[in-house]
Amino acid sequence: MKNKKKVLETVIHGIFLILGLITVGCVLLISVYLVVSGIPAIREIGIIDFLFGKEWSSTSSDPEYGILPFILTSIYGTAGAILLGVPIGFLSAVYLAKIAPPKLKAVIGAAVSLLAGIPSVVYGLVGMLVLVPGIRMLFGIPDGASLLAAIVVLAVMILPSVIKVSMTALEAVPKEYEDASLALGATPVETYFRVSVPAAKSGIAAAVVLGIGRAIGEAMAVMMVSGNVANMPSIFQSVRFLTTAVASEMSYSSGLQRQALFSIALVLFLFILLINATLNFFLKRSKEK
Amino acid sequence: MKKFISLTLVALIALVAFSGCGSKGGTVSTDGSTSMENVIGALKEAFEKENSGVTVTYNPTGSGTGITAVLEGRCDIGLSSRSLKEEEKAEGLTETTLALDGIAIIVNPSNPVSDLSLENIAKIYKGEITNWKDVGGNDGEIVLIGREAGSGTRDGFESITDTEDECKYRQELTSTGDVITTVSGNPNAIGYASLASVKDTVKVLSVDGVSPSEATVQDGSYKVQRPFVLVTKTGAELSETAQSFMDYITSSEVSDIISAAGAVPVK
Numbered sequence: 238m239k240n241k242k243k244v245l246e247t248v249i250h251g252i253f254l255i256l257g258l259i260t261v262g263c264v265l266l267i268s269v270y271l272v273v274s275g276i277p278a279i280r281e282i283g284i285i286d287f288l289f290g291k292e293w294s295s296t297s298s299d300p301e302y303g304i305l306p307f308i309l310t311s312i313y314g315t316a317g318a319i320l321l322g323v324p325i326g327f328l329s330a331v332y333l334a335k336i337a338p339p340k341l342k343a344v345i346g347a348a349v350s351l352l353a354g355i356p357s358v359v360y361g362l363v364g365m366l367v368l369v370p371g372i373r374m375l376f377g378i379p380d381g382a383s384l385l386a387a388i389v390v391l392a393v394m395i396l397p398s399v400i401k402v403s404m405t406a407l408e409a410v411p412k413e414y415e416d417a418s419l420a421l422g423a424t425p426v427e428t429y430f431r432v433s434v435p436a437a438k439s440g441i442a443a444a445v446v447l448g449i450g451r452a453i454g455e456a457m458a459v460m461m462v463s464g465n466v467a468n469m470p471s472i473f474q475s476v477r478f479l480t481t482a483v484a485s486e487m488s489y490s491s492g493l494q495r496q497a498l499f500s501i502a503l504v505l506f507l508f509i510l511l512i513n514a515t516l517n518f519f520l521k522r523s524k525e526k
Numbered sequence: 527m528k529k530f531i532s533l534t535l536v537a538l539i540a541l542v543a544f545s546g547c548g549s550k551g552g553t554v555s556t557d558g559s560t561s562m563e564n565v566i567g568a569l570k571e572a573f574e575k576e577n578s579g580v581t582v583t584y585n586p587t588g589s590g591t592g593i594t595a596v597l598e599g600r601c602d603i604g605l606s607s608r609s610l611k612e613e614e615k616a617e618g619l620t621e622t623t624l625a626l627d628g629i630a631i632i633v634n635p636s637n638p639v640s641d642l643s644l645e646n647i648a649k650i651y652k653g654e655i656t657n658w659k660d661v662g663g664n665d666g667e668i669v670l671i672g673r674e675a676g677s678g679t680r681d682g683f684e685s686i687t688d689t690e691d692e693c694k695y696r697q698e699l700t701s702t703g704d705v706i707t708t709v710s711g712n713p714n715a716i717g718y719a720s721l722a723s724v725k726d727t728v729k730v731l732s733v734d735g736v737s738p739s740e741a742t743v744q745d746g747s748y749k750v751q752r753p754f755v756l757v758t759k760t761g762a763e764l765s766e767t768a769q770s771f772m773d774y775i776t777s778s779e780v781s782d783i784i785s786a787a788g789a790v791p792v793k
Contacts, residue, residue: 296675297691365704370711379667379714382697461704464697465674475696485674485700488560488588494676 275503278496318391326399353397361461406440558592558605604757722788
């Protein structure tokens with residue numbers, strides 16, 4: 238009887254191991270595929286020309302494959318979204334975690350979760366129909382599809398992750414810290430910003446990094462509001478991100494153009510790996526504390 | 527255990543059901559141009575109604591991919607919204623013109639301009655004319671809306687207007703619908719889209735005095751047009767079902783269906 242149980246245990250362990258390996262297998266498969274299909278074009282174009290070339294015209298008779306405009310656009314776009322989204326998200330999180338009455342907290346919390354559940358194509362559609370014409374009229378420019386429109390959309394999209402993760406971090410701060418601060422005569426607001434926030438800072442940093450990851454990887458919504466022309470980034474210009482460069486041309490591409498798209502995906506993949514590494518670093522530090 | 531057995535049974539029944547329908551009717555696979563979606567969709571529906579059990583599949587991947595798919599034998603009939611290039615014919619492909627499609631030049635309904643010459647369209651897209659007042663419109667910077675690199679409509683438009691690689695687009699969008707939505711939302715925008723999919727939310731311009739319609743596309747007086755072609759392997763025999771589909775869609779009896787879908791039949 239005991240033996241039978243042992244066999245069953247082993248079998249179940251084996252099944253779980255296989256299920257776990259499926260995930261690892263997928264990651265490995267995608268990474269290997271991306272590297273294998275991304276390297277040839279980089280070698281053919283030359284890494285310097287590819288990464289620092291300012292001209293992208295993949296289908297012209299004399300094609301150019303420089304992705305510097307895409308890289309800079311992705312960096313500027315993400316930075317803009319962080320500058321706009323993090324203050325709003327962070328302060329909302331402080332309010333929700335510390336100040337808001339429970340009923341209001343439940344309502345706002347539900348709204349935030351709902352925001353997280355909206356598909357990105359809906360963000361794009363609303364951006365295209367409301368935000369783009371709005372920007373055109375507000376700033377008096379010929380067309381509103383621009384880096385600014387993309388930044389606004391991305392800022393809204395990162396709000397839920399920034400709010401949720403910072404909230405969790407703030408709520409995990411031991412109540413004793415705050416009580417001590419209050420007992421020493423600090424006002425509640427002083428307590429939140431001098432005691433709670435510093436104690437939760439690695440969690441909040443993780444929220445910011447998560448936001449960066451979400452913003453840099455978004456394709457659909459951005460494609461619908463940014464205009465998709467391979468210009469060097471400028472706030473009111475039509476721009477193309479790393480993600481949209483891959484997505485907009487993939488369906489019709491062939492030959493070196495397609496290989497170059499894989500190389501762009503590889504560059505994006507490396508960016509995201511870097512962000513994940515940073516995230517892990519922050520999370521680890523917050524655990525060690 | 528009971529659950530497992532019943533699941534297996536369900537799977538088996540499903541398998542039998544599906545394989546049965548496959549062997550009786552047969553499938554025709556088509557692959558290619560996204561601009562041909564309406565036409566192929568309508569023809570597929572009519573053909574499937576007349577031949578029960580036959581399935582026609584359509585994979586909207588783009589003209590280039592469709593042509594490659596035929597060459598590699600991944601589909602029966604390739605769909606291309608441009609004529610085959612000489613080197614593609616040399617690789618062993620044959621084209622059959624299914625229909626013609628006018629590319630409409632569209633502007634916002636509030637724009638007073640209603641006619642442009644082909645030459646002026648080229649100049650506008652090359653960035654030589656940048657203000658609507660130079661072509662008889664209001665004072666406003668022209669906003670050029672186009673399609674992404676590789677799109678059949680873009681390829682068709684640029685080769686007809688002779689502006690290849692020279693267009694100074696403000697926006698490159700990935701679908702006809704997006705182009706129409708964007709043009710309808712910006713008073714100074716100009717764009718191009720397949721005549722078949724143009725809606726009332728935008729104004730269609732006439733070119734050199736000829737407004738696009740079935741008649742003007744057919745007799746060639748409307749210049750901005752392109753063919754919808756069916757691509758097959760030269761010499762290779764199609765499957766029986768694919769051949770009968772091919773015969774059906776190139777016959778004269780379907781011309782009503784083609785025009786109802788917005789394209790212009792050849793004859």
